[in-house]
Amino acid sequence: MKDERTAAGDFGTPxxxxxxxPPKRRQSPLERDDIVRAATAVADEGGAEALxxxxxxxxxxxxxxxxxxxxxxxxxxxxxxMLDAATAEVPVPAEPGPDxxxxxxGIATESWAMAKRHLWFAQLVPTRPxxxxxxxxxxxxxxxxxxxxxxxxxxxxxxAALLDRHVFGGAQQEAExxxxxxxxxIDTPERLAAAVNAVRGVAEQGGHELLARWMExxxxxxxxxxxxxxxTFLLDGIEARLPNPEGCQGSGSTSPSPKQ
Amino acid sequence: MKDERTAAGDFGTPxxxxxxxPPKRRQSPLERDDIVRAATAVADEGGAEALxxxxxxxxxxxxxxxxxxxxxxxxxxxxxxMLDAATAEVPVPAEPGPDxxxxxxGIATESWAMAKRHLWFAQLVPTRPxxxxxxxxxxxxxxxxxxxxxxxxxxxxxxAALLDRHVFGGAQQEAExxxxxxxxxIDTPERLAAAVNAVRGVAEQGGHELLARWMExxxxxxxxxxxxxxxTFLLDGIEARLPNPEGCQGSGSTSPSPKQ
DNA sequence: AGCTAGAGTTTATGGCATAAACGTAAGCGT
DNA sequence: ACGCTTACGTTTATGCCATAAACTCTAGCT
Numbered sequence: 138m139k140d141e142r143t144a145a146g147d148f149g150t151p152x153x154x155x156x157x158x159p160p161k162r163r164q165s166p167l168e169r170d171d172i173v174r175a176a177t178a179v180a181d182e183g184g185a186e187a188l189x190x191x192x193x194x195x196x197x198x199x200x201x202x203x204x205x206x207x208x209x210x211x212x213x214x215x216x217x218x219m220l221d222a223a224t225a226e227v228p229v230p231a232e233p234g235p236d237x238x239x240x241x242x243g244i245a246t247e248s249w250a251m252a253k254r255h256l257w258f259a260q261l262v263p264t265r266p267x268x269x270x271x272x273x274x275x276x277x278x279x280x281x282x283x284x285x286x287x288x289x290x291x292x293x294x295x296x297a298a299l300l301d302r303h304v305f306g307g308a309q310q311e312a313e314x315x316x317x318x319x320x321x322x323i324d325t326p327e328r329l330a331a332a333v334n335a336v337r338g339v340a341e342q343g344g345h346e347l348l349a350r351w352m353e354x355x356x357x358x359x360x361x362x363x364x365x366x367x368x369t370f371l372l373d374g375i376e377a378r379l380p381n382p383e384g385c386q387g388s389g390s391t392s393p394s395p396k397q
Numbered sequence: 398m399k400d401e402r403t404a405a406g407d408f409g410t411p412x413x414x415x416x417x418x419p420p421k422r423r424q425s426p427l428e429r430d431d432i433v434r435a436a437t438a439v440a441d442e443g444g445a446e447a448l449x450x451x452x453x454x455x456x457x458x459x460x461x462x463x464x465x466x467x468x469x470x471x472x473x474x475x476x477x478x479m480l481d482a483a484t485a486e487v488p489v490p491a492e493p494g495p496d497x498x499x500x501x502x503g504i505a506t507e508s509w510a511m512a513k514r515h516l517w518f519a520q521l522v523p524t525r526p527x528x529x530x531x532x533x534x535x536x537x538x539x540x541x542x543x544x545x546x547x548x549x550x551x552x553x554x555x556x557a558a559l560l561d562r563h564v565f566g567g568a569q570q571e572a573e574x575x576x577x578x579x580x581x582x583i584d585t586p587e588r589l590a591a592a593v594n595a596v597r598g599v600a601e602q603g604g605h606e607l608l609a610r611w612m613e614x615x616x617x618x619x620x621x622x623x624x625x626x627x628x629t630f631l632l633d634g635i636e637a638r639l640p641n642p643e644g645c646q647g648s649g650s651t652s653p654s655p656k657q
Numbered sequence: 658a659g660c661t662a663g664a665g666t667t668t669a670t671g672g673c674a675t676a677a678a679c680g681t682a683a684g685c686g687t
Numbered sequence: 688a689c690g691c692t693t694a695c696g697t698t699t700a701t702g703c704c705a706t707a708a709a710c711t712c713t714a715g716c717t
Binding site: 290307339 | 412414415523526528530533534536537540541544549550551552553554555558559562563565566567569570573577595596599600603605606607608610611615616617618622623626627629630631633634635637
Binding site: 426427460461463464467468 | 694695696697698
């Protein structure tokens with residue numbers, strides 16, 4: 138990974154999904170799963186910026202960073218494995234149920250919960266192509282639900298993408314706030330106050346009355362409520378564009394024109 | 398910026414907005430604006446991962462990376478300035494107009510267009526607190542529109558956040574695809590085919606029929622259409638929760654319960 | 658017994674941000 | 688005119704990263 142910042146990563150190196158785990162000796166002391174678990178623990182605690190090969194190796198015990206490369210190919214490979222392992226935590230039904238909204242809502246809600254458990258997830262997922270087996274399985278389920286409700290395949294792909302954007306976008310924002318609190322708040326509460334005051338000062342100077350008022354006394358739905366809210370908005374929107382009110386199969390390529 | 402990857406950045410260092418540009422000599426050869434412009438050009442061309450102090454300095458002419466620090470304080474400071482400069486490109490009306498949907502749609506659409514001009518924007522914006530003056534101004538406008546329509550302040554903040562999440566989430570995805578194409582596609586078209594085939598192989602093996610079908614022949618709304626679509630969904634949802642159908646001021650703290 | 662392949666280590670390279678100390682020259686007051 | 692100050696840019700050095708390459712050790716097969 139040449140530069141970690143890039144949210145549009147370097148996919149040039151072969152993806153780890155093309156290489157299977159090397160065949161094991163009897164009981165090799167180090168395994169992919171151990172490494173992924175350790176890396177996940179490191180990132181859970183310190184965020185994505187704490188995830189370095191050295192930190193993972195240290196956590197595993199008496200290992201050097203280079204030991205990991207034999208098993209995970211590269212840091213990108215490790216990240217791919219971590220992302221897929223985390224995705225595996227969201228349960229995906231074998232078959233779509235009778236209520237398509239519940240199906241999609243379930244996937245979204247579970248994903249949201251997972252992303253809150255692993256705040257690094259939302260930070261890292263946009264840096265890698267979402268091609269892990271569990272992510273594929275998850276996507277396929279979403280598509281089946283939508284196509285089963287009459288959406289055209291291309292539309293289904295768009296709707297799924299749109300829902301996921303919302304889940305992971307929200308999680309990303311949550312992660313930001315968490316990190317902000319970590320840096321400004323926890324260790325030095327007076328710095329939090331100072332920063333907030335500075336910003337409020339800017340807001341007031343700029344004549345930003347509403348913003349200043351809100352910063353003085355934040356209110357409104359919290360992240361979870363916002364998540365539920367916009368999820369509902371999106372499902373409503375999708376529903377309005379599905380062809381049959383309670384239908385079976387259908388091409389569904391025609392769609393009502395939305396309000397402009 | 399210790400680790401660039403982190404989408405939840407290090408806000409510990411004082412924000413650049415607290416420091417004004419140092420007073421200039423007669424005509425200092427290097428100015429903040431020059432630097433920000435050059436940095437923007439670098440990132441426009443090479444993406445966020447190409448944005449290094451050295452690259453910016455090189456672009457400016459016969460300067461060393463360290464020269465920049467006198468003017469922008471740190472790389473984070475530079476990024477903050479870049480983000481705000483880009484935000485300044487989206488026009489914000491002085492006053493809300495008669496049609497609140499048009500107002501919000503306008504901000505969102507212009508922001509989307511800006512983010513497509515500067516693909517690094519969506520990659521970098523989640524790494525820094527959105528406290529630049531232009532960003533504040535933009536947010537204040539959104540709030541004024543919503544509060545003017547009867548939303549409670551806290552709700553307005555949530556709605557604005559929710560809309561922005563979609564704008565920048567979509568832009569982020571666009572940036573990913575662009576980078577992916579850059580790495581896999583442009584220089585070596587056969588590698589694109591190989592990669593797609595590999596993934597399709599995985600999809601087929603896993604019995605992911607719809608996914609495989611779609612990868613065989615992608616279809617459906619493109620990014621712009623998806624953007625418009627989900628924007629409409631969200632505006633519809635917000636509209637349904639605004640108190641008065643065509644009203645003036647109002648507390649708006651009660652809201653219809655959404656369909657579950 | 659000896660070979661081999663896998664596991665982990667050591668060493669080295671190069672990119673990156675950035676702290677610290679160092680010229681250098683432009684403008685100021687005297 | 689003289690010297691001091693101060694902004695400006697450079698040099699040098701530090702430390703953190705990922706990771707390539709070569710090396711060592713050892714289990715287990717032939």
